[in-house]
Amino acid sequence: MNPASVGIVETQYLDLPGSLRLDSGRTLRQVRVAYETYGTLSPARDNVILVCHALSGDAHAAGLSSAPPEEGTRDGFAAAGSPKGIGWWDGMIGPGKAFDTDRYFVVSTNLLGGCRGTTGPSSVNPDTGRPYGSDFPVITVADMVRCERAFLDSMGIHRLAAVAGGSLGGMQALEWATSYPDQVDTIVVIASTHALQPQGVAWNAIARESIMRDPAWQGGDYYGTGRAPDAGMGVARMVGHITYLSAPSLAEKFGRRLQSGDDIRYTLHEPEFEVESYLRHQADSFVRRFDANTYLHLSRALTYFDLRLPEAAKSITARTLLIAFSSDWLYPPSGSETIAAALRDEGKPVELHLIDAPYGHDCFLLEEARQIPVVRAFLHEGRP
Amino acid sequence: MNPASVGIVETQYLDLPGSLRLDSGRTLRQVRVAYETYGTLSPARDNVILVCHALSGDAHAAGLSSAPPEEGTRDGFAAAGSPKGIGWWDGMIGPGKAFDTDRYFVVSTNLLGGCRGTTGPSSVNPDTGRPYGSDFPVITVADMVRCERAFLDSMGIHRLAAVAGGSLGGMQALEWATSYPDQVDTIVVIASTHALQPQGVAWNAIARESIMRDPAWQGGDYYGTGRAPDAGMGVARMVGHITYLSAPSLAEKFGRRLQSGDDIRYTLHEPEFEVESYLRHQADSFVRRFDANTYLHLSRALTYFDLRLPEAAKSITARTLLIAFSSDWLYPPSGSETIAAALRDEGKPVELHLIDAPYGHDCFLLEEARQIPVVRAFLHEGRP
Numbered sequence: 151m152n153p154a155s156v157g158i159v160e161t162q163y164l165d166l167p168g169s170l171r172l173d174s175g176r177t178l179r180q181v182r183v184a185y186e187t188y189g190t191l192s193p194a195r196d197n198v199i200l201v202c203h204a205l206s207g208d209a210h211a212a213g214l215s216s217a218p219p220e221e222g223t224r225d226g227f228a229a230a231g232s233p234k235g236i237g238w239w240d241g242m243i244g245p246g247k248a249f250d251t252d253r254y255f256v257v258s259t260n261l262l263g264g265c266r267g268t269t270g271p272s273s274v275n276p277d278t279g280r281p282y283g284s285d286f287p288v289i290t291v292a293d294m295v296r297c298e299r300a301f302l303d304s305m306g307i308h309r310l311a312a313v314a315g316g317s318l319g320g321m322q323a324l325e326w327a328t329s330y331p332d333q334v335d336t337i338v339v340i341a342s343t344h345a346l347q348p349q350g351v352a353w354n355a356i357a358r359e360s361i362m363r364d365p366a367w368q369g370g371d372y373y374g375t376g377r378a379p380d381a382g383m384g385v386a387r388m389v390g391h392i393t394y395l396s397a398p399s400l401a402e403k404f405g406r407r408l409q410s411g412d413d414i415r416y417t418l419h420e421p422e423f424e425v426e427s428y429l430r431h432q433a434d435s436f437v438r439r440f441d442a443n444t445y446l447h448l449s450r451a452l453t454y455f456d457l458r459l460p461e462a463a464k465s466i467t468a469r470t471l472l473i474a475f476s477s478d479w480l481y482p483p484s485g486s487e488t489i490a491a492a493l494r495d496e497g498k499p500v501e502l503h504l505i506d507a508p509y510g511h512d513c514f515l516l517e518e519a520r521q522i523p524v525v526r527a528f529l530h531e532g533r534p
Numbered sequence: 535m536n537p538a539s540v541g542i543v544e545t546q547y548l549d550l551p552g553s554l555r556l557d558s559g560r561t562l563r564q565v566r567v568a569y570e571t572y573g574t575l576s577p578a579r580d581n582v583i584l585v586c587h588a589l590s591g592d593a594h595a596a597g598l599s600s601a602p603p604e605e606g607t608r609d610g611f612a613a614a615g616s617p618k619g620i621g622w623w624d625g626m627i628g629p630g631k632a633f634d635t636d637r638y639f640v641v642s643t644n645l646l647g648g649c650r651g652t653t654g655p656s657s658v659n660p661d662t663g664r665p666y667g668s669d670f671p672v673i674t675v676a677d678m679v680r681c682e683r684a685f686l687d688s689m690g691i692h693r694l695a696a697v698a699g700g701s702l703g704g705m706q707a708l709e710w711a712t713s714y715p716d717q718v719d720t721i722v723v724i725a726s727t728h729a730l731q732p733q734g735v736a737w738n739a740i741a742r743e744s745i746m747r748d749p750a751w752q753g754g755d756y757y758g759t760g761r762a763p764d765a766g767m768g769v770a771r772m773v774g775h776i777t778y779l780s781a782p783s784l785a786e787k788f789g790r791r792l793q794s795g796d797d798i799r800y801t802l803h804e805p806e807f808e809v810e811s812y813l814r815h816q817a818d819s820f821v822r823r824f825d826a827n828t829y830l831h832l833s834r835a836l837t838y839f840d841l842r843l844p845e846a847a848k849s850i851t852a853r854t855l856l857i858a859f860s861s862d863w864l865y866p867p868s869g870s871e872t873i874a875a876a877l878r879d880e881g882k883p884v885e886l887h888l889i890d891a892p893y894g895h896d897c898f899l900l901e902e903a904r905q906i907p908v909v910r911a912f913l914h915e916g917r918p
Binding site: 174287347348356359360363370382388389392395403423430446456479 | 735790807
């Protein structure tokens with residue numbers, strides 16, 4: 151075991167006592183939240199960091215899971231060299247790391263709509279006794295944050311030293327800072343945005359179309375039918391995966407190398423180029439661990455998200471750390487710059503770090519070494 | 535009728551007398567070629583320009599078709615303001631235009647593997663009397679050019695003043711210059727490349743996966759079954775379409791505007807953002823006019839294409855004009871720069887024009903006004 155690891159952890163579950171009122175006007179009841187915690191809650195309960203995962207993550211953010219899953223959530227370029235069952239943000243969470251478990255009590259939940267323990271479309275609808283499927287309500291990032299707030303209330307935690315996340319996780323941090331400004335001291339928003347750019351809206355729409363056009367999707371009610379829209383979700387994942395990487399990083403990793411030595415095989419069906427084979431592998435491993443309806447709902451939610459700047463900057467009081475990556479064309483640095491400018495215009499404390507790195511959006515999971523000192527320094531600031 | 539139009543044209547058909555030997559080792563016989571011509575062949579037969587279309591084009595490059603098709607081949611941003619039935623390169627071909635029909639005899643063919651009149655997967659296989667479907671051979675850009683060479687032989691044309699095309703069309707022009715160096719005076723290669731970059735390989739693989747994973751594809755033998763992989767090809771087209779545009783041009787055209795006024799409707803099924811609705815429209819109109827197997831074969835061929843620089847530059851003798859667009863991230867200017875450098879290193883005559891324009895790869899169809907003087911000057915050079 152790596153000395154900087156939080157060790158072996160087991161995902162736990164908590165059932166929210168009340169019901170959850172959603173932006174759409176609908177209500178969810180008997181909501182279960184899957185979560186993990188790392189570190190020790192201080193007697194004053196003032197050392198809590200909530201980490202929020204992105205589209206394909208789960209509650210298992212750090213350490214090794216007691217029962218390693220079939221497929222890890224660290225995939226793509228990040229899978230290389232990672233032990234099976236390691237948390238998706240293990241490089242950032244642990245003793246002496248960015249989110250230092252010697253100091254902080256780090257809480258990670260699977261978000262609302264998820265498929266890894268928290269109530270989502272594949273959960274049983276208490277009204278019918280069957281999985282929600284097509285009846286799961288359309289949710290928003292604000293709904294996810296409402297769920298996290300209710301979960302923390304149940305845990306007796308009423309104030310957060312920090313909310314942190316990348317991508318969709320960063321949107322949740324921003325939403326926390328605007329929805330509950332008096333309950334959040336700092337937010338750490340990595341490779342995220344106040345509102346997805348139209349090209350990102352398009353990529354997400356394409357991914358959803360690919361799932362919904364798969365006849366096995368069956369309008370969303372595929373649970374228990376023995377069929378699932380794996381084909382469509384595989385394509386959705388391929389689209390997502392390429393948007394998470396940069397063209398130069400693909401060129402460096404794969405070039406135009408062929409699968410079978412020097413010669414093409416004149417085939418439509420089989421991968422000819424290594425990058426084609428890689429894409430298939432990414433798709434196949436993703437569909438084994440992820441639910442298509444969850445993909446649809448989370449994709450929809452992150453597309454909807456709009457912080458409504460510059461007005462929203464007025465309500466934010468949390469110190470804000472923004473980290474963006476030069477090669478991230480899905481969540482380009484301009485988004486972080488817009489947020490920073492809006493906060494500065496309101497005289498709010500904000501730091502923006504642009505990290506020059508080649509791996510695209512996935513930098514937020516791949517470039518941990520350069521994020522750690524930035525996050526540590528930011529969290530430490532103003533503390534004894 | 536616009537005075538600069540070639541007028542109303544009718545696509546014609548020619549059956550090649552011999553058979554066509556392909557790179558794969560297979561042979562196609564009874565190959566039909568759909569074509570159009572504009573202008574007048576000179577008595578010396580020395581004024582012929584062959585224009586080569588890209589993935590989704592056809593032989594109807596200029597003028598108005600006598601029977602306007604249901605859906606034009608000018609689509610996407612280029613559809614705006616275009617009359618129904620107008621050729622895909624009408625802005626470039628005609629009296630006084632870039633490819634000046636007062637001077638040149640312009641020939642346009644539907645390429646091998648196509649679905650608009652030239653033999654392709656949807657054509658009847660003379661060996662079986664049924665459409666080729668899965669039995670259509672995997673083809674290459676060199677095969678397309680071989681077909682064009684055989685077609686021109688049948689027309690009594692043995693020398694070309696120019697071969698011109700954008701994207702996959704530009705690959706054909708490059709292939710002409712290396713396969714038949716003594717038969718081509720000049721080539722005009724627009725928004726193209728010597729070899730698709732790995733990210734482009736990936737996008738094409740995703741598009742093909744989307745088609746082949748559609749159960750209606752039926753392994754390629756869907757003709758006559760009453761089903762076609764429209765769902766999968768729609769997604770393929772969406773992917774392609776977004777890669778043809780730039781993020782800023784999408785932002786400028788659509789922003790994050792909603793379909794229904796100010797409010798989201800909390801729906802997975804319906805488009806919420808204008809860009810989502812636009813994508814569906816593009817997909818729907820494309821599947822009405824294009825064959826999925828043709829898409830697979832042309833995508834495969836353009837992925838395979840590799841001019842093998844710098845060696846290939848030795849064999850090229852044609853004067854070469856390269857045009858690239860600053861915002862084209864699918865066929866980035868670096869590809870044209872690589873070709874230009876290789877030709878210059880061999881002391882070959884080459885001009886590279888980088889046009890600063892915001893519309894991505896589709897610039898080659900949208901930014902005609904700035905290409906016309908460049909192409910005219912290049913073709914005129916060295917002529918009385």
